[in-house]
Amino acid sequence: MSLIVHKYGGTSMGSTERIRLVAKRVAKWARAGHQIVVVPSAMSGETNRLLGLAKELAPAKETAAYQRELDMLASTGEQASSALLAVALQAEGMPSVSYAGWQVAIKTDSSFTKARIESIDDKRIKADLDAGKVVIVTGFQGVDPDGNITTLGRGGSDTSAVAVAAALSAAECLIYTDVDGVYTTDPRVEPNARRMPRVSFEEMLEMASLGSKVLQIRSVEFAGKYKVPLRVLSSFTPWDINIDEEAKSGTLITFEEEGASTMEAAVVSGIAFNRDEAKISILGVPDKPGIAYQILGAVADANIEVDMIIQNISKDGKTDFSFTVHRNDFARVTDLLKAKVLPSLGVTDFVGDTKICKVSIVGIGMRSHVGVASKMFRCLSEEGINIQMISTSEIKTSVVIDEKYMELAVRSLHKAFDLEA
Ligand code: ASP
Ligand code: MG
Numbered sequence: 001m002s003l004i005v006h007k008y009g010g011t012s013m014g015s016t017e018r019i020r021l022v023a024k025r026v027a028k029w030a031r032a033g034h035q036i037v038v039v040p041s042a043m044s045g046e047t048n049r050l051l052g053l054a055k056e057l058a059p060a061k062e063t064a065a066y067q068r069e070l071d072m073l074a075s076t077g078e079q080a081s082s083a084l085l086a087v088a089l090q091a092e093g094m095p096s097v098s099y100a101g102w103q104v105a106i107k108t109d110s111s112f113t114k115a116r117i118e119s120i121d122d123k124r125i126k127a128d129l130d131a132g133k134v135v136i137v138t139g140f141q142g143v144d145p146d147g148n149i150t151t152l153g154r155g156g157s158d159t160s161a162v163a164v165a166a167a168l169s170a171a172e173c174l175i176y177t178d179v180d181g182v183y184t185t186d187p188r189v190e191p192n193a194r195r196m197p198r199v200s201f202e203e204m205l206e207m208a209s210l211g212s213k214v215l216q217i218r219s220v221e222f223a224g225k226y227k228v229p230l231r232v233l234s235s236f237t238p239w240d241i242n243i244d245e246e247a248k249s250g251t252l253i254t255f256e257e258e259g260a261s262t263m264e265a266a267v268v269s270g271i272a273f274n275r276d277e278a279k280i281s282i283l284g285v286p287d288k289p290g291i292a293y294q295i296l297g298a299v300a301d302a303n304i305e306v307d308m309i310i311q312n313i314s315k316d317g318k319t320d321f322s323f324t325v326h327r328n329d330f331a332r333v334t335d336l337l338k339a340k341v342l343p344s345l346g347v348t349d350f351v352g353d354t355k356i357c358k359v360s361i362v363g364i365g366m367r368s369h370v371g372v373a374s375k376m377f378r379c380l381s382e383e384g385i386n387i388q389m390i391s392t393s394e395i396k397t398s399v400v401i402d403e404k405y406m407e408l409a410v411r412s413l414h415k416a417f418d419l420e421a
């Protein structure tokens with residue numbers, strides 16, 4: 001008998017019929033002798049619908065007062081799906097109880113719409129499990145020190161599930177979704193993408209931060225910090241599939257280095273991409289101490305995150321300075337540059353480009369192999385794709401290219417690194 005956390009995404013919870021199937025699957029696991037805690041997302045589309053209603057009444061604002069109400073509102077989606085699942089389980093003859101985040105309590109800080117979990121009290125959950133109940137805990141939400149409801153950012157139910165699993169020292173956290181695991185790249189872009197039976201935690205972290213949408217990045221960070229074994233699997237298999245078979249399906253996120261190296265010498269494990277960035281280049285900035293700080297310090301002070309940064313060698317005491325930000329921050333950054341930064345640098349010229357994308361190759365094997373990046377560059381050059389920026393870390397190489405070549409780049413790299421099914 002093990003304590004296992006199941007997380008079900010919005011599509012898995014998308015209708016009463018789907019919720020009934022989730023209840024049957026959960027009941028099967030509980031009847032096999034496991035203690036089960038379920039963390040559901042809101043029914044698909046519900047969070048967007050709720051937030052859309054608020055926008056109809058008042059345009060989005062950064063004020064704490066407004067953000068607080070968004071959390072009050074959006075958290076109801078998970079409250080509804082959790083209660084519905086409890087009802088469905090009871091209809092299956094399985095004792096169950098659902099709790100909102102504040103009832104558990106899942107304590108967070110006060111950053112509305114992007115709160116961080118600080119602690120989880122396991123008493124109530126444990127008592128119910130010991131009483132033979134399936135316990136359902138709302139995903140995506142918590143409560144701040146003043147008793148306000150908070151939410152954890154879009155996709156935050158993944159993080160709730162991992163945090164609950166960590167707090168309960170669960171044997172495994174099963175993330176049920178509408179795909180059957182983590183793929184070498186998005187199968188919508190490359191139909192020959194392959195499911196990875198295992199992926200190392202570090203690779204998963206890179207893939208999530210580089211744009212793979214399977215897991216919220218914070219949930220992966222959390223899993224790493226607390227060593228929670230995670231598995232991504234499908235809720236669209238027949239609910240009565242053999243439980244041992246189900247327990248081995250999907251993709252296991254593994255912490256064993258050994259597991260990683262036996263992953264058949266795949267130097268590159270996956271290709272990630274991200275269309276959410278924009279590039280800004282400031283031309284002819286004076287090449288002297290303090291310039292990078294003058295530019296990026298102002299951007300950081302405005303609470304805008306910078307991803308890639310490039311500074312060229314200088315010519316005649318001048319250099320070009322480029323960086324990327326999230327596309328949603330592009331207008332704010334250009335306003336800031338025009339108003340503050342450029343005048344103080346004595347520069348007038350800058351170029352903004354929102355039609356870029358970042359494509360990355362990720363693999364633990366890159367640590368011990370040379371020539372991986374150059375193979376990537378050769379592959380892109382053979383397709384006539386110009387590289388605008390490059391950044392590397394121990395286990396990834398990313399390039400910024402013109403957005404219109406994104407699919408071509410992903411497919412050619414997927415092939416060049418032998419990732420096809
Ligand atoms: N319902 C929330 C969202 O749509 C949280 C989640 O599904 O993980 O972002
Ligand atoms: Mg999700």
